[in-house]
Each structure stands twice: as C-alpha cells, then as structure tokens.
Amino acid sequence: xxxxxxxxxxxxxxxxxxxxxxxxxxxxxxxxxxxxxxxxxxxxxxxxxxxxxxxxxxxxxxxxxxxxxxxxxxxxxxxxxxxxxxxxxxxxxxxxxxxxxxxxxxxxxxxxxxxxxxxxxxxxxxxxxxxxxxxxxxxxxxxxxxxxxxxxxxxxxxxxxxxxx
Numbered sequence: 001x002x003x004x005x006x007x008x009x010x011x012x013x014x015x016x017x018x019x020x021x022x023x024x025x026x027x028x029x030x031x032x033x034x035x036x037x038x039x040x041x042x043x044x045x046x047x048x049x050x051x052x053x054x055x056x057x058x059x060x061x062x063x064x065x066x067x068x069x070x071x072x073x074x075x076x077x078x079x080x081x082x083x084x085x086x087x088x089x090x091x092x093x094x095x096x097x098x099x100x101x102x103x104x105x106x107x108x109x110x111x112x113x114x115x116x117x118x119x120x121x122x123x124x125x126x127x128x129x130x131x132x133x134x135x136x137x138x139x140x141x142x143x144x145x146x147x148x149x150x151x152x153x154x155x156x157x158x159x160x161x162x163x164x165x
Contacts, residue, residue, distance in 0.1 A: 003043040007036055010053060014060060020120040021064050021113060023105045031067060035059045057121070058131045065109050103153045111146035114139055 011032070018028035039046055039056055046052050104112060110132065117128045125136040125143075132139065 001047065003040050003047075006043075006047075006052065007039075010056070011036075014056065017057065017116065017121060018060055018064070021061065021116045023101055023112075027064075027067070031060060031063045035063050038063075054127075054131070061113050061117070061131055065113065099154065100150075103150050106153070107146050107149060111142045111149075114142040115146050118143060 014032050014035075015028055018032050019025055022028045022031060035056065038059065046055055049055050104115070107115070113132060114128055117123045117131060118125075123131065125139045128139045129136045
C-alpha cells in the first residue's frame with residue numbers, strides 16, 4: 001500500500017481520533033496534517049511495520065503532547081467553568097456533552113490521551129502503554145486520576161444544576 005492510499009483510507013479515522021484527543025477540530029486537523037507530513041517523509045520505513053496505523057496513531061498522540069508543551073503558555077484559553085452566560089443549546093443531551101467536553105479539556109494531556117485511547121479507540125492498557133511509551137501501571141494511574149477528577153467536577157456541576165431547579 002502506498003502513502004496516498006494509506007492516507008486516503010485512514011484520514012477520517014485519524015481526524016476523529018485527533019478531535020477526541022484534542023477537543024478542538026481545528027487543532028486536530030493541524031496535528032494530523034503535521035503527522036501526515038512526517039509520515040510521508042518516512043513512509044518506506046513505516047509501511048514495512050506490522051501495524052503502520054498503530055505507529056501513526058502514536059505519532060498523533062506524540063504530536064499533540066508536543067504541541068501542548070510548546071504552545072500552552074502562548075495560547076490564551078477561556079476557563080469554561082467561569083462562563084456565566086446561558087447555554088445557547090437548550091437540549092439536555094448537548095448540554096451534558098458540552099459539560100463533559102469542558103471537563104475533559106481541563107485534564108492534563110496524558111490523562112486525556114489515556115481516556116481517548118481507552119474509550120474512543122478501545123485499546124487495552126498494554127496497547128495504550130505502548131502508544132504512550134510508558135508502563136501499563138502508569139496508564140491505569142492516569143486513567144484512575146482522570147476519571148476521579150471527572151467524577152468530582154461533573155458531580156459538583158450536577159449539584160449546582162439541581163439547586164437551580
């Protein structure tokens with residue numbers, strides 16, 4: 001399989017994965033584009049791998065983490081928890097999704113990567129550890145801390161909503 005065929009076949013799933021990972025469609029497009037440029041330059045070596053898609057997915061994770069390390073101080077970001085304006089979307093399902101996405105954005109990049117790889121990509125702890133270059137115990141620790149943080153924040157948010165009604 002040539003690079004063009006690989007890119008055409010895998011681009012939609014890579015972008016979906018990157019959107020889940022980054023929480024931002026524009027950033028996901030940038031990350032995938034930068035990765036595909038690198039993949040194109042190294043395609044002969046990557047094509048010989050048993051599972052080139054897993055390698056490229058790892059490159060997406062690494063590019064996202066690298067991007068966060070470089071630009072987190074320079075890109076101003078709003079605190080989604082401080083927005084006092086009413087939600088423009090009245091649908092409860094969308095409001096819950098928005099709240100979850102906002103809380104996911106607050107997680108450290110590696111914790112978010114673990115959750116995306118586990119729950120979106122369906123990878124095991126061993127596969128996630130291989131993708132992130134760490135041990136499976138570290139993956140479980142990241143997942144545990146991320147889920148605990150989400151439980152606390154979303155529980156507090158639910159309590160506030162109940163008090164208002």
